[in-house]
Amino acid sequence: MRDDRFRATYLIETPLDPSKVAEVMAGEQSCGTFTRVEGETDALRERARATAVQVDLLEEVGSPSLSNAWLARRGVAGPWRRARITIEFPVANVGANLATLASIVAGNLFDLGEVTGLRLESIDLPPAYRRRFPLPAQGLAGTRRLTGVEKGVLVGSIVKPNVGLSAEETADLVARLCEAGLDFIKDDEISADPDHAPLAQRIPAVMAAVRRHQDRTGKRVMVAFNITDETDAMRRHADLVQREGGSCVMASLNWCGFSAIETLRRSTDLALHGHRNGFGAFSRHALLGIGFGAYQVLWRLAGVDHMHVHGLQGKFAQADEEVIESARDCVTPLAGEVDDRVMPAFSSGQWAGTAPATFAAIGHTDLLFMAGGGVMAHPGGPAAGVASIREAWQATVRGEALEDAAGGSPALRQALEAFGGR
Incomplete structure (x- = not known):
């Protein structure tokens, strides 16, 4: 893991391609949205975009864990694939701002239309970034x-x-x-x-x-x-x-x-x-x-x-x-x-x-x-x-x-x- 990046790992469930969902997650929680927008240059994306660094495919299931109106409107059915996804985020997007850190690693991800299940499992920090936050007083x-x-x-x-x-x-x-x-x-x-x-x-x-x-x-x-x-x-x-x-x-x-x-x-x-x-x-x-x-x-x-x-x-x-x-x-x-x-x-x-x-x-x-x-x-x-x-x-x-x-x-x-x- 690079010193200027931190990682979050998720368990997801989706009827779509988990690798593509990982890219949606990375874009949603950094500089992107569902489509390229004005001002989103290649240089900006290189500097500020989160990236999916690992997608491990797990089991398939016959029914979704959670309901999803977005998928229902599109007539998307199973099978529903589960995967473990690791995403790296730029430290510079956050700074030493705990509330924003939580918003980035969680936030709107739980409401994504592409998933029928999403759980934040772990957060890994480089030492220099950890030192920007207080240590326990005792x-x-x-x-x-x-x-x-x-x-x-x-x-x-x-x-x-x-x-x-x-x-x-x-x-x-x-x-x-x-x-x-x-x-x-x-x-x-x-x-x-x-x-x-x-x-x-x-x-x-x-x-x-x-x-x-x-x-x-x-x-x-x-x-x-x-x-x-x-x-x-x-x-x-x-x-x-x-x-x-x-x-x-x-x-x-x-x-x-x-x-x-x-x-x-x-x-x-x-x-x-x-x-x-x-x-x-x-x-x-x-x-x-x-x-x-x-x-x-x-x-x-x-x-x-x-x-x-x-x-x-x-x-x-x-x-x-x-x-x-x-x-x-x-x-x-x-x-x-x-x-x-x-x-x-x-x-x-x-x-x-x-x-x-x-x-x-x-x-x-x-x-x-x-x-x-x-x-x-x-x-x-x-x-x-x-x-x-x-x-x-x-x-x-x-x-x-x-x-x-x-x-x-x-x-x-x-x-x-x-x-x-x-």
């Missing part, structure tokens, strides 16, 4: 430094009940979770600045509890306050977290948008916990939307430090293979020359029993392992829930089966008995 190393966890998984949980607790009740719960031995505590994505627990009250109350715990134990627990809102409000809330001695804020990426997250990143060096709620709307159809490989590139360019990947054997629709690949993406440098790795955040149905499958799949402990029910619903209470997860990970890393390790661990044994039949 990333893996900074998150470990801020939490004091030098090695091993970071064990986290979520404030539950999700909504309804007052600021004082939330602070009391956070105090209990700190005492339970957690490294990380986060708000739920649906609880940001509610009337019953506004951030102006909740942040000082929670951080007072965190500071008291730190004074007693020396342990600094990271709390990710959900500051999802319009941009100016998020900046105000982040400033309050900073003044109160906090280390992390959380935002719902899809609903805040690239520009808001970029502005927030420039205004604070707090760890930015990127919650991907709504991602399923972009990703669940195999022939439509954006895969996590491309999705995480865009948000890492915005400057997030943590990315949600769901969890193995979890409660959501994603297959374990997708979760594994997503976690690997997070800890893979985007362009190979700088450490821009971010912390993969595992959640959804996680408990001590999912540690072995997680470690077997990814082979490292650079991750945030969050359990709601696995901590809060443990028969021995939250402290036992945290202990069961730590003991499960310790046993897993040393190659010991959980059933064997549970013989010397009441907390782990209780977890296996309570949750093992899920």
Whole structure:
């Protein structure tokens, strides 16, 4: 790949010649349209046009994945061919402009008349272009430094009940979770600045509890306050977290948008916990939307430090293979020359029993392992829930089966008995 070009790879479905569709895609997203226009000189096309550099033909299918009025009006029928297409785009067409980058690699492509399916799978950047965007303010190393966890998984949980607790009740719960031995505590994505627990009250109350715990134990627990809102409000809330001695804020990426997250990143060096709620709307159809490989590139360019990947054997629709690949993406440098790795955040149905499958799949402990029910619903209470997860990970890393390790661990044994039949 040339230094002045970046690549995007797509999965498409079409009843037409995939190579010709690839050319349509390249033209549509650069200097062209469906026909040559006035002023579109050969020199301009050479400088600014995207080019299809690879077309790999895949299977044919007997019915289209999506309806298409453009094809129907022309009486075009199947068979429908699938192909993987890689297109190179000139860096100069975009510059360091994340919103425009997203518009170019995705944008109108999803509406093209020539396709009955199109999915953006990956984005590859040359090192010089990657350096034009911000690096994570904290990333893996900074998150470990801020939490004091030098090695091993970071064990986290979520404030539950999700909504309804007052600021004082939330602070009391956070105090209990700190005492339970957690490294990380986060708000739920649906609880940001509610009337019953506004951030102006909740942040000082929670951080007072965190500071008291730190004074007693020396342990600094990271709390990710959900500051999802319009941009100016998020900046105000982040400033309050900073003044109160906090280390992390959380935002719902899809609903805040690239520009808001970029502005927030420039205004604070707090760890930015990127919650991907709504991602399923972009990703669940195999022939439509954006895969996590491309999705995480865009948000890492915005400057997030943590990315949600769901969890193995979890409660959501994603297959374990997708979760594994997503976690690997997070800890893979985007362009190979700088450490821009971010912390993969595992959640959804996680408990001590999912540690072995997680470690077997990814082979490292650079991750945030969050359990709601696995901590809060443990028969021995939250402290036992945290202990069961730590003991499960310790046993897993040393190659010991959980059933064997549970013989010397009441907390782990209780977890296996309570949750093992899920």
